[in-house]
Amino acid sequence: MRKFIMVFTVATFILSVLTNFALAKDKTGQKITKKQIEKLRDVFDNYGCSGCHMYMHRDSTSGPAVAVIAALAKGKSKKWVISWIMNPKKHYNEPDVKALIHQYVQYMPNNGVTKKDAEKLYEYLMAVADGLVKK
Ligand code: HEC
Structure with missing residues (x-):
């Protein structure tokens, strides 16, 4: 014993x-290093996310500013955000998404993002939300 x-x-x-x-x-x-952030930012730009989600704090008629979606993403689970990025249509009926659609008079389209890149985009949004991305 x-x-x-x-x-x-x-x-x-x-x-x-x-x-x-x-x-x-x-x-x-x-x-996260500056270089890593630059790489993640390239993914964001290459998928055309920045076409609707502008840098700085500028909201546009096409979508909320990057800082705004980063804050929204931070308030949700990683699983939800990845799912949203890969297939937004699945979430159009959720009350908070409905409110955004009403506000921006626009549906976020499916941008054909792969799972791997959706993970990177999530990481990028978290870096923005944590104030690690300067512009
Ligand atoms: C054609 C414009 C457009 C493009 C391109 C676009 N979005 Fe969006 N996004 C929107 C709009 C508009 C909203 C607000 C919700 C809605 O109206 O569908 C939104 C909302 C979001 C949100 C917040 C979701 C929530 O409810 O919390 C995230 C995160 C997001 N987008 C990420 C991305 C990423 C990452 C990409 C690139 C793969 C992208 N968006 C490409 C227009 C766009």
Whole structure:
């Protein structure tokens, strides 16, 4: 029994050290370099997102400004945002989306975004929401 407790204690200790290590790594892993942001921004531009979602704080008649959609995205789950980016039509009937459609008199179209790029666009929006993107 004593041996068992000893093994258990050691195992718990090792496990907690490992978890702490993983968490610490996660925190530093969130740092994003300027170059990475530029790459993500290219994805945003290449899909034509910036055609409707303008930089700075400028709203346009085609859609909310980048800062606005970034803030909206931050308030939602990653899963929802990825789904929205890949297939907005699926969400047109949700009350908050309906309100936006009414406000902008425009439906966001399907832009043929792949899952991989949708993840990148999500990352980009989070960087904007966190104030890491300067313009
Ligand atoms: C033709 C214009 C247009 C294009 C292109 C466009 N959007 Fe949108 N987007 C809109 C409009 C308009 C809204 C507001 C909701 C609506 O009316 O459908 C919106 C809303 C959003 C939202 C907020 C959704 C919410 O309700 O929280 C996000 C995020 C977003 N767009 C991301 C993107 C990304 C990423 C791309 C590029 C793949 C993109 N948009 C391309 C017009 C556009």
